[in-house]
Amino acid sequence: MDEIDALYEEVILDHNKNPRNFGVLEEATHKAVGHNPLCGDHIEIYLNVQNGVVKDVKFKGVGCAISKASASIMTTVLKGKTLAEIQSLFDEFHRTLTSKVDEPVNTEKLGKLAVFAGVRNFPVRVKCATLAWHTLIDALGNKKSD
Amino acid sequence: MDPKNLEIRVEKKKSFNVYKIREDFPILQRKVWDKPLIYFDNAATTQKPKQVIKTIESFYKNLNSNIHRGVHYLSQASTTEYECARKIVKVFINAKYEEEIIFTRGATEAINLVAHSYGSVNLRPGDEVLITFMEHHSNIVPWQIICERTGAKLKVVPIDDNGEIIIDEFEKLLSDRTKIVSVVHVSNSLGTVNPIEYIISRSHEVGAVVLIDGAQSIQHIPIDVQKLDCDFFAFSGHKIYAPTGIGVLYGKRSLLEAMPPYQGGGDMILSVSFEKTIYNELPHKFEAGTPNIEGAIGLGSAIRYVQNIGLDVIYKYEKQLLDYATEQISQIPDVEIIGKARNKASLISFVVNNVHPHDIGTLLDRDGIAIRTGHHCTEPVMRRFGVPATSRASFAFYNTFEEIDVLVKSLKKIIEKFK
Numbered sequence: 001m002d003e004i005d006a007l008y009e010e011v012i013l014d015h016n017k018n019p020r021n022f023g024v025l026e027e028a029t030h031k032a033v034g035h036n037p038l039c040g041d042h043i044e045i046y047l048n049v050q051n052g053v054v055k056d057v058k059f060k061g062v063g064c065a066i067s068k069a070s071a072s073i074m075t076t077v078l079k080g081k082t083l084a085e086i087q088s089l090f091d092e093f094h095r096t097l098t099s100k101v102d103e104p105v106n107t108e109k110l111g112k113l114a115v116f117a118g119v120r121n122f123p124v125r126v127k128c129a130t131l132a133w134h135t136l137i138d139a140l141g142n143k144k145s146d
Numbered sequence: 147m148d149p150k151n152l153e154i155r156v157e158k159k160k161s162f163n164v165y166k167i168r169e170d171f172p173i174l175q176r177k178v179w180d181k182p183l184i185y186f187d188n189a190a191t192t193q194k195p196k197q198v199i200k201t202i203e204s205f206y207k208n209l210n211s212n213i214h215r216g217v218h219y220l221s222q223a224s225t226t227e228y229e230c231a232r233k234i235v236k237v238f239i240n241a242k243y244e245e246e247i248i249f250t251r252g253a254t255e256a257i258n259l260v261a262h263s264y265g266s267v268n269l270r271p272g273d274e275v276l277i278t279f280m281e282h283h284s285n286i287v288p289w290q291i292i293c294e295r296t297g298a299k300l301k302v303v304p305i306d307d308n309g310e311i312i313i314d315e316f317e318k319l320l321s322d323r324t325k326i327v328s329v330v331h332v333s334n335s336l337g338t339v340n341p342i343e344y345i346i347s348r349s350h351e352v353g354a355v356v357l358i359d360g361a362q363s364i365q366h367i368p369i370d371v372q373k374l375d376c377d378f379f380a381f382s383g384h385k386i387y388a389p390t391g392i393g394v395l396y397g398k399r400s401l402l403e404a405m406p407p408y409q410g411g412g413d414m415i416l417s418v419s420f421e422k423t424i425y426n427e428l429p430h431k432f433e434a435g436t437p438n439i440e441g442a443i444g445l446g447s448a449i450r451y452v453q454n455i456g457l458d459v460i461y462k463y464e465k466q467l468l469d470y471a472t473e474q475i476s477q478i479p480d481v482e483i484i485g486k487a488r489n490k491a492s493l494i495s496f497v498v499n500n501v502h503p504h505d506i507g508t509l510l511d512r513d514g515i516a517i518r519t520g521h522h523c524t525e526p527v528m529r530r531f532g533v534p535a536t537s538r539a540s541f542a543f544y545n546t547f548e549e550i551d552v553l554v555k556s557l558k559k560i561i562e563k564f565k
Contacts, residue, residue, distance in 0.1 A: 039504050040534030065501075122508065
């Protein structure tokens with residue numbers, strides 16, 4: 001598969017077109033807004049966290065296919081995870097995206113997220129893939145204020 | 147388009163052969179991702195002809211030396227070349243005096259110079275600075291800074307759905323409180339060519355001075371600052387086939403003479419003592435420090451190159467590129483052109499249903515096509531049209547009709563992929 005097809009995998013195009021868990025979570029306990037001023041991407045993450053475990057998550061926003069698909073796929077892997085597990089998953093995700101092209105990908109740990117490994121070939125698009133995750137980490141540090 | 151039609155007779159005497167022109171630009175011969183480079187990002191920066199590259203190389207091989215005050219041969223020779231570039235600019239925009247040409251780092255610095263120097267002594271609380279909704283950030287932020295410092299107010303003329311200034315609103319906002327009107331000649335994100343002649347003459351009626359941001363017009367439209375009667379005109383060299391880091395502020399001599407220096411340093415003084423420093427004459431008063439000598443000389447060379455082809459010839463050819471691209475792109479389903487002014491320079495901003503500009507940019511790039519995506523440093527314009535970003539294809543006289551065909555084909559393929 002060539003680099004461009006690896007970036008725009010079927011799974012990514014599908015999540016871009018039909019984002020999962022899209023919308024506002026009324027019973028959110030945590031919330032954050034993320035921005036990429038360079039491309040105008042905007043994302044809002046809503047979380048319901050009970051006893052340190054994510055019970056529910058939703059997102060809203062506008063962005064490119066990579067950022068939207070990343071947010072969508074992210075929401076499908078968070079439920080039931082502890083905050084420590086989420087941090088560890090994000091660390092692996094971030095490490096993979098910024099790793100060298102020929103380094104092995106830990107598909108076992110990344111699971112569905114491994115589909116984003118192709119972003120490694122496009123350094124300017126790494127921020128697109130990580131925006132949702134940075135916003136998520138931000139949200140976990142923030143109690144919903146409004 | 148039929149390649150036979152490509153040798154366009156723009157004028158009876160001057161024929162224009164784009165393939166010959168392309169041979170002057172070494173970078174156009176390269177490939178990107180194994181595809182021939184199609185460079186449609188000319189509004190961001192233009193490519194450089196070998197004549198300009200050669201001039202700069204020759205400067206460093208033969209003349210390199212600091213200018214002014216040197217008694218040795220090289221210093222005098224480089225000074226001559228530097229000042230010769232000023233003469234070339236003067237003739238190119240038809241300024242009355244050579245000393246009305248101030249070399250800056252670019253259009254941004256030129257605007258900042260006027261905002262800070264002219265603005266700091268001429269703006270009082272209650273005065274107004276008038277700009278438009280389609281300004282580049284570089285023609286917004288300097289005025290915000292100086293308005294905050296002086297207590298003046300920044301007023302913004304709205305634009306309509308086609309991306310044209312609403313002249314009635316301009317008239318309403320113009321008053322005897324208006325001290326400075328600063329307007330972009332050609333919008334970098336919409337392509338609109340503004341009616342600056344009218345804006346200048348109306349602004350003068352209320353006693354305001356007018357700055358024209360010519361960053362996107364200098365390479366497309368012949369400029370005559372005396373005929374326009376603008377008070378200031380700013381442009382960047384790199385948009386007109388010269389290097390980056392060099393630009394020009396034109397200002398009417400009487401205004402520049404009355405303005406305080408913008409930066410202090412060497413070259414801008416006649417004498418310095420701790421009690422009193424006497425500033426140098428124009429244009430040196432505004433050129434503190436060692437300037438961008440290779441840049442100025444490169445700019446001179448670029449302008450000569452453009453003059454040899456003829457800006458009128460360039461304008462006509464680029465207009466045909468624009469018309470062809472507009473026709474082709476607007477026929478693609480799901481594509482909307484942002485900026486439909488009656489008078490446009492050769493750039494097209496567009497959005498595609500359900501495909502973000504960044505995805506378009508990345509995918510076009512893999513077909514060798516360089517366009518720009520994002521807000522183009524005009525966030526108010528993006529908000530005005532309710533889009534986070536656009537894709538922008540901007541054309542120069544070295545682009546071809548076939549390249550536009552490749553763009554259209556590639557765009558259709560991308561849209562299909564996202565279906």
